[in-house]
Amino acid sequence: MTDSPAVRIPLDPKEQPILDSLLSIRTNLELLKQDRSTYVKSEDVIRLYNEVMEQVEILNALRTTRRLEQNRVDTVLDDCFQLLSLSYLTIGKNHEAPAVYSAVSTIKRLLDHLKEATFYSPKDLESIGARLEDSRRYCDRGKESYSPHLLTLLNARIDVCQQTLAELQLNLSHLTPELTPKWDKLVSILRSLSACNTRSKFPNAEVDDFLEQLKEISEELRPYGIAAYESTGTKEEKVAEMMEKMQLTLEHPEPAPEAKTLLETLLQRCFIWAVTIKEKQGNIAVPFKETYDKLLGIKNQLEKLLLTQAWSLRETDLYSYQRQLDRIDESRVDGNFLDGLGRPAALYEQRTLLYLLRKSYATIYQLIISSEPVSEALLPIYNQLTTLRKCLLDVKKAGGISSPRELYPYSMKLNSIDNMRVDGKFMVGTDIPDGQGSVTQLLEECFELSYELRMDAEESSAEGKSGNDSDSVDGPLK
Missing domain, CATH: 1.20.58 (Methane Monooxygenase Hydroxylase; Chain G, domain 1)
Structure with missing residues (x-):
């Protein structure tokens, strides 16, 4: 069984019948997705949706004064909604309100990770923003057809996502049109370096090429007063080099302090990461090897699905991947991966594991938004x-x-x-x-x-x- 990771608190005895019903519904949904002898039928999915909403109404009536409570009922309910949402995609009802749930849940994870990473491109935000607008439109269109309990939940989640999205957009708003392409290129290089780092054979030549590209970008940014120490000398030599660069006569107006900080930080991070992965050559510390292998396996399986999606993907298959990733994500403490003794991972392991986690969520998102509005039967x-x-x-x-x-x-x-x-x-x-x-x-x-x-x-x-x-x-x- 694949429960959502969540903090467990004692269950109100009055909620036990609700939990039992939801567990039964979840089992039926899982059996439905596992049965490959026939296609998923609309009437089966809609029947189970109605059963879930009956339990939601009962639960809301019990929790009139405990709206924010979270216990096992809520984790199982989330499982049911995730499965129902993916089932709606499977039967071709992509533009119906229940289908929104899984996409918005994945978007929430993506936005949280982008905020944590502090580097992303405007195109990332454009895609997510467009999807949130679509989701809101599907909810508005479903006011006459779907339970207000579901629509309230979905709109609240969309609101949270749009608030985070606005924060991320504001963060990049300081970049000028001249600097934005260079920012996008640095984001692309950093992601490409992380991808190189997870290959079975470390591509030294490719990483060296990225280092050369970083040096070229660094030179292009110098006239703007933006610098990053990329030398491999001592700390004193690096500081001297940086001071020398900053004393150059600027050929362009100096950008806003926020934009300057963004680019300098990202440029510096790219150089450090390139040097770090060349030193490590893909060797993960033993305490984190199991997590690494699991995340790498999930990423590779999802990327295979991306290639064969049209012919082999049943959207409900994504549920197990979502849950595995959620459990790993929720196991982090203050954003850190911990070993068996509770010690945080070093920078190399931390960033490598986060890349795999984020890449997997991004692939799930891509699979969801590229799902065709056609039943698997057709x-x-x-x-x-x-x-x-x-x-x-x-x-x-x-x-x-x-x-x-x-x-x-x-x-x-x-x-x-x-x-x-x-x-x-x-x-x-x-x-x-x-x-x-x-x-x-x-x-x-x-x-x-x-x-x-x-x-x-x-x-x-x-x-x-x-x-x-x-x-x-x-x-x-x-």
């Missing part, structure tokens, strides 16, 4: 049409076809998919899975592309024939 058809569309677009970009005959394989496949519809619907047995509109729209787009290619080929053929006839007429007159 995914095989949807994926085939997506591939067909890509092939037809590639043919069009390559200059089209010389003869309509070249379209026969595409036309046969499109017709065979179109013939699967019953009264305009793609049926699975007697069920009409969600995502009909998305699949039908994609099918129509493929037919339209095929038609355009055929018309272009026929026009080219007609023009060629006309040109040949003209040549044969003009020939004797010359």
